[in-house]
Amino acid sequence: MTHNREDRPGRVLVTGATGFLGRAVVNELTARGRPVRVAVRHDPGDWPAGVDIAVVGDLGPDTDWSAALEGIDAVVHCAARAHVLNETATDPLTVFRRANAEAAVHLGRQAAQADVRRVVFISSIGVNGRETHGVPFTAHDAPAPHSPYAVSKHEAEQGLTAVAAETGLEVVTIRPPLITGPDAKGNLGTLARWIGRGLPLPFGLVNGNRRDLVSRDRLAALISDCLDHPAAAGQTFLVSDGAPVSTRGLLLDMAAAMGTKARLIPVPPALLGSALCLAGKEAMRSQLLGDLEIDITHTRDTLGWRP
Template structure:
């Protein structure tokens, strides 16, 4: 039996679908009763993720846990102290689950972390690796780093195997936030001043991420390892928009504004982080993932973008 947390989320739903399709026994952990029906999986309600969460019913008979639930990174956080809130859920809640899992004899704990543990940016051609020193810059990244550290300690103390996966931006059917906004602009033919961006960014299609997660549930070589994940092809912002436009059937209308002007403009508007995401590079090296696990991304970038576009048009037609 595999327990999946974050079962109602973007990644959790796709993971459950894949596990069920592959004939695995799955239990989906929900915050609230009736959140949704996980086809082919049993459902258990656990409430909010914290140091007090009672996992006894959820963990009964479980061999492996995939922990995808988290307080996610938000652009405008209303919390008085965001780090306190991120730690409550992402650190204390995660370690409570891991301790209870280890005490209950769970063999393996797969933790979905974030590339933000490594940092926010790379120099082109110098990607982050799983062995790099951690350098998180925001509360979300700090909380994920601290959860990783705590999980490694629990693994050392109890013998439960821990696997950590650090994804970059995940996209696919049902994606929200900035990626969905980008698709909406392209679908509407909005001219964008992003036709001359020469950065390099790693992305991961939802199907590729969940395929690796399932691999890490059982692969012997995954035990107590940290893995980076991506589609295996890095794109500039300009290339991403062009290829996403093709997937949507809408040519990208891009104006070639130099990146330096975009950065200056964003700084004057008090939005330097936006320019960093659009113009800066963030690459990950997945050679360890490939070599140690024999893993390769099932979908190409263009196939992943096509599935994201299909999901966008399905939602737009409702």
């Protein structure tokens, strides 16, 4: 595989560009003066000036990326199946694998064939595990994915690493924790809606846990840095804002940002945890009551990056 174009930094293809993170990546790249093409299922319009649009249909192992990849220098792969709060699939792992692992590897192979230089793959801190117990996750930990989603992301990482070894494609992996920002998805979005409605929330005493988060715009900036940094190729980077918060602290911050007050009820965390487990909400219990600390030393030292 050869790279002899002289016009780099060149055009970037952003998949999942209509999503919560993808939109921020597009905005960050265009603000930096980078030419961008967005890959979308349907074009909603309202893109920054100069953005190319490629309609590619549904994400899967048979998606035809050839037209979208024409003339592309690098890819940011944000598209994924995620934030499934009420899973209806009878075999979630198979569905996640198709949309996340098989689709990513297929894109990687087509990117290599199209002489794309680098792919920045957005994975998940869930590849490291569900929660920490006094020792933060690092980029060098043995993977311990804890859910079908995290397993599919880990398999995507492995598949893209194999493609890189076979073809010379440069792959950069980023594993973010929960991403914050306006209109956040998943459980964070649910909490924001509850705060906005003034509902009482039983987290007034959940002030001892420590969870690392990352803001959407800060993550978008790191992604942009990883497109060209010479030391990034072949690396896995963990990312956070560098300031762990408790669930109580997070809710108070969210309410302040929304211009309202959080109604927090002082329920003992042990009682709350037991109730969530009895309700079959172990993942939610972990997110709301457990620790998830991230060591970003490798990211700082390799990229000279500061959150």
